[in-house]
Amino acid sequence: MTTSQHKIGSGFGARSTAGEVLDGIDLSGKLAVVTGGYSGLGLETTRALANAGAHVVVPARRPADAEAALAGIPGTEVDELDLADLASVAxxxxxxxxxxxxxxLLIANAGIMAAPERRVGLGWESHFAICHLGHHALVSRLWPALKAAGGARVVSVSSAGHHSSPMRWDDVQFERGYDRWLAYGQAKTANVLFAVRLDTLGAEHGIRAFSLHPGAILTPLQRHLRPEEMVERGWIDEHGNQADPDFKSPDQGAATQVWAATSPLLDGLGGLYSEDCDIAEVAVDEGEWVGVxxxxxxxxEAARLWELSENLTGTSLG
Incomplete structure (x- = not known):
C-alpha cells in the first residue's frame, strides 16, 4: 500500500507543548469546536487555541462544569452536547x-477509556458509541459549516491503544463477551479510520482530516482505573504520584492535536496519523506500540466503517 504516512521533520517532538507548537501562528478570526474541551487534554487544547486568537466552542455533557473550567479563558463559549445521545448531537x-x-477547526477530543460494560444510544457499546459514532454524527451534521470555511481541518484524537484491536467486524458491539481494553482499542482504531475516510470525502471541499496519538498522560481519562491497576502498570507510585518518566504533561499531551489542527506543514496533506508532533511511521513491529x-x-476498512456508521447513526454528509 502506497502511503504518505512518514515523518516530515516538523521540528517538534515528544516534549513540545501546545503553546510552542502555536508560537507564531495567528488564529484570529478562526472558529474551533473542541469536544471535551474543558478537561484534561481538551482543556489545554482550548486554552492554547484561544491564546492564539481562535474563538473556541466547547460542547459539554456538563455545561456548568465546563463554564467553571473555562472561566478566565477569553474567546470561549459553552454549549450542551452528549455524544452518547444522537438527539443531543442533532x-x-x-x-x-x-x-x-x-x-x-473541529477537534474530536472527547472519549472514554477502559470503562465497564455499558450500553448507550441504541444499545451500542459505550467506547464505540462515544469515541466514534457520536463524533461521526457530529461531523456529518456540521458538514455545511465545515464546507463554508473554505478550508477546514478535522482532528480525530485516537491513541496508541489502537494497536490492541482492529475492527471486530464479527462483533463490533461486543455482544459475545466484553473486554474493556479491546473495546477501547477498537474505538481508537475507528478514530483513525474515520479520519482516513473523512479526508477522502472532504478533500474536494478543502476539508482535511487527521488522527493522532497524544502520548501517555495522567488525566481524568483514567477515571475508570483503580489506583492499584495504575501502580501495577507503573504509571503511578503507591502515593499516587506519576512514576513513568515517559508520561507527558497535559500541555505536552495537547501539542500533537494542536499541531495537527494548525501546522502549515500539513497543508495539502490529509488522512494521516500523527504522534509526538509529527507524522507517524507505519508500525512494523507488533510488539511495540509505536506508529500506526x-x-x-x-x-x-475505512470505507466499510463509514458505511456502518452512516447506517447506525442515520447521518450522511450533506
Missing amino acids: AFARRFLGTGRPLN RPYAIDPG
Whole structure:
C-alpha cells in the first residue's frame, strides 16, 4: 500500500507543548469546536487555541462544569452536547448551524477509556458509541459549516491503544463477551479510520482530516482505573504520584492535536496519523506500540466503517 504516512521533520517532538507548537501562528478570526474541551487534554487544547486568537466552542455533557473550567479563558463559549445521545448531537448541530458561522477547526477530543460494560444510544457499546459514532454524527451534521470555511481541518484524537484491536467486524458491539481494553482499542482504531475516510470525502471541499496519538498522560481519562491497576502498570507510585518518566504533561499531551489542527506543514496533506508532533511511521513491529498499524489506515476498512456508521447513526454528509 502506497502511503504518505512518514515523518516530515516538523521540528517538534515528544516534549513540545501546545503553546510552542502555536508560537507564531495567528488564529484570529478562526472558529474551533473542541469536544471535551474543558478537561484534561481538551482543556489545554482550548486554552492554547484561544491564546492564539481562535474563538473556541466547547460542547459539554456538563455545561456548568465546563463554564467553571473555562472561566478566565477569553474567546470561549459553552454549549450542551452528549455524544452518547444522537438527539443531543442533532440539537447542538442545529443550534450551531443556526448561527451561520463557518467552522475552521473541529477537534474530536472527547472519549472514554477502559470503562465497564455499558450500553448507550441504541444499545451500542459505550467506547464505540462515544469515541466514534457520536463524533461521526457530529461531523456529518456540521458538514455545511465545515464546507463554508473554505478550508477546514478535522482532528480525530485516537491513541496508541489502537494497536490492541482492529475492527471486530464479527462483533463490533461486543455482544459475545466484553473486554474493556479491546473495546477501547477498537474505538481508537475507528478514530483513525474515520479520519482516513473523512479526508477522502472532504478533500474536494478543502476539508482535511487527521488522527493522532497524544502520548501517555495522567488525566481524568483514567477515571475508570483503580489506583492499584495504575501502580501495577507503573504509571503511578503507591502515593499516587506519576512514576513513568515517559508520561507527558497535559500541555505536552495537547501539542500533537494542536499541531495537527494548525501546522502549515500539513497543508495539502490529509488522512494521516500523527504522534509526538509529527507524522507517524507505519508500525512494523507488533510488539511495540509505536506508529500506526496498517489496518488502521486501510482505505477499504475505512470505507466499510463509514458505511456502518452512516447506517447506525442515520447521518450522511450533506
